[in-house]
Amino acid sequence: MKVSCPKCETVYQLTESKIPGEGTYARCPKCEARFFLDKKFQEEAQMKKDQTQACSINKKPFEINRKEKKNPVRQKVQEKACRNCDRTIGKLEVPYIHNGHAICYECYKRLNAFSKGIKDVSAKSAPRKAAEHQTRSLDKTSEKSFPAPASSGMIHFFLDSFAQDLAIDLGTAxxxxxxxxxxxxxxxxxxxxxxxxxxxENRVLAVGLDAKRMLGKVPGNIAxxxxxRDGVIADFEVAGTMLKHFIRKVRSRLAFFSPKIIIAVPSGVTQVEKRAVKVxxxxxxxxxxxxxxxxxxxAIGADLRITEPTCNMIVDIGGxxxxxxxxxxxxxxxxxxxxVAGDKMDAAIIRYIKNKYNFIIGERTAEALKIGIGNAYPDPRNLDTMEVKxxxxxxxxxxxxxxxxEEIQEAILEQMCDIVETIKAVLDRTPQELTADVVEKGIVLTGGVALLKNLDKFLSEETGLPFTMAKNPLSTVALGSGKTLENPKVLRQVII
Known part of the structure; x- marks a missing residue:
């Protein structure tokens, strides 16, 4: 005789002779539930359970049809594959109906992907591969194909026309x-x-020119x-704040679209430093x-012919x-x-004056000395002088x-010699055919330090090659980035 626990429904096999006619109390070994054990009641319960299981196995046809008719579209989809890619639609996958035909979710996404540049999803393509979901055209004789979604070219044209795109020379100085x-x-x-x-808690007081006036003149709680530093981001949070301020300052109040930005970075930056600038x-x-x-x-800002197979040598000395x-x-x-550039020269001037005269000056004073009387090739008979406090x-x-x-030239001589050695090292690694063009065309100087008096003459004497200065040394990188931004063909070629 089979006995079932009313709590956990565990079935036990008992000898019928052990159960008295008037019944008795029993305890389930599994859940320890105590229940009354009656021989007649247990037989009736077991009989009803067996009948229920038999009904669930042997369902009548009209009962199945009654349930399945509740969602005829879903039942039809389950029996079919996607009409666009022939992929079997799973029972748990949400189906989509297009032009009277069932399509899978992947095809539905591709149909609505206007922003990803899909011009015509109904064009013929190869069968679906294992790693990529590709669509193919529907048979035009039997059913309609997908209508081609609008091209994203119009969207990009609209954004490029009305968004105020920017080119930024994120320099150290x-x-x-x-x-x-x-x-x-x-x-x-x-x-x-x-x-x-x-x-x-940090609070930004000033950015740009107003903040530079505070260098060396602030109390302890203001920095x-x-x-x-060295052409890369040293303080990520402050750099982000500075960029936000400058972008907000140059953008018009009527600019509703986010700008596309191109940023110039040093050629030797690491992937981490590139990622920091992008973020x-x-x-x-x-x-x-x-x-x-x-x-x-x-080079683009200096109008060099970078599209031709000729040597275009550039020396950009920044901060x-x-x-x-x-x-x-x-x-x-x-x-x-x-x-090694303008900042190292300022530090060298401070160190030189401190060692020679036991006299301390600040960074702004050293920069003023470099700009005012700095000369890479001074004339001993005609020296410029300047008073500093x-x-x-x-x-x-x-x-x-x-x-x-002459003293300023002596202070920064080590940095200028380092620049000369770098130029020679790059020429040594350049193919001979291109090196021959340098003798004819010369080397172009750009950057703020290129404005140092007679720097081109000093470099020419040390290397034996002609040097010329760009028209706008301070803004050459920004101008080149802007020209690249306005020329999509060049942009695709030179971005990193």
Missing amino acids: NTLVYVKRKGIILNEPSVVAVRTNSRM AIRPM AAEQAGARQVFLIEEPMAA GTTEVAVISLYGIVSSRSLR GWDMVTGKPKILTLDS
Whole structure:
């Protein structure tokens, strides 16, 4: 005799003679539930259970049809494959009906993917592969094909026409912003002033020129930060804040679309540094971010013929890095990025004056000396002089000191020699056919430090090659990035 526990429904086989006629109490070994065991009641319960199982196995045809008629479309889809790709539609997959035919979710997505550039999903294509879902055309004699969705070319044309796309030269010393069809409209120092309160929360006080005026003149709770060091992002959060400020400043209030941005980076940056620049621009509100190498942008801005198979040698000396590159046919043949430039020259001037005169000056004063009387090839008979204010370490008092251009040249001589060695190293790695063109065409100087007096003469004396200066050395990289942004053909060739 079979006995079933009313709680856990576990079935046990018992000898019928052990159960008395009036019944008895029993306990389930599995769930330990106590229940009354009656011989007649257990037989009736077991009989009903067997009848229920038999009915569920042997269903009548009209009962099945009654349930399946509730969703005839779903039943029809389950029996068919997708009419576009021949893939079997699973029972748990949500079907879609198009022009009276069942299609799978993948085909439905492709049909509505207007923003991904699909021009005609009804065009003939190869059968579906294992790793890729491809669509094929429907048989026109038996059924209608998918209507071709609108091309995304119109969307991109609309965005490119009305969005204010930007080209940014994110330099160590200065940031220049080029607006499409308008030119360079912003040139400010890459400096951010941040105030820290008692809760250690940072608040931006000023960005750009206003923040640079605070360098060395702020209390302890305010810091004037330069987020760019050696041409790359040193402080990610501050760099993002600075980019947001500059983008908001140059964009019109009527600009409703996010801009497409191209940013110039040094040629020797790592993948991590590239990623940091991209993320900072995206967080600043960019729709799309492109990166271009600074020497390539400088060559385009200097109007060099980079599309021809000739040698175009560029030397870009900025605030954080010196970029030396040989360019031909949209590509960089050989290059080197040296992290010795204007900032290292300023530090060398401060160190030289401190060691020689026991006199301390600040970064802004050293930069003023470099710009004012700096000369890479001074004339001993006609020296420029300049008075600077600083702190005398011997007397412990402020003092005025007079310096000449020959002393500044002696202070920065080591940095200029490093640049010369870098130029020679790049020429050694350049093919001989291209090196021969350098003798005829010369080398182009760009960047802020290119404005140093007689720098081209000094480099020409050391290398034996002709040097020429670009028309706008300070803005050459920004101009080249802007020209690249306005020329899609060049953009596709030079982005990294």
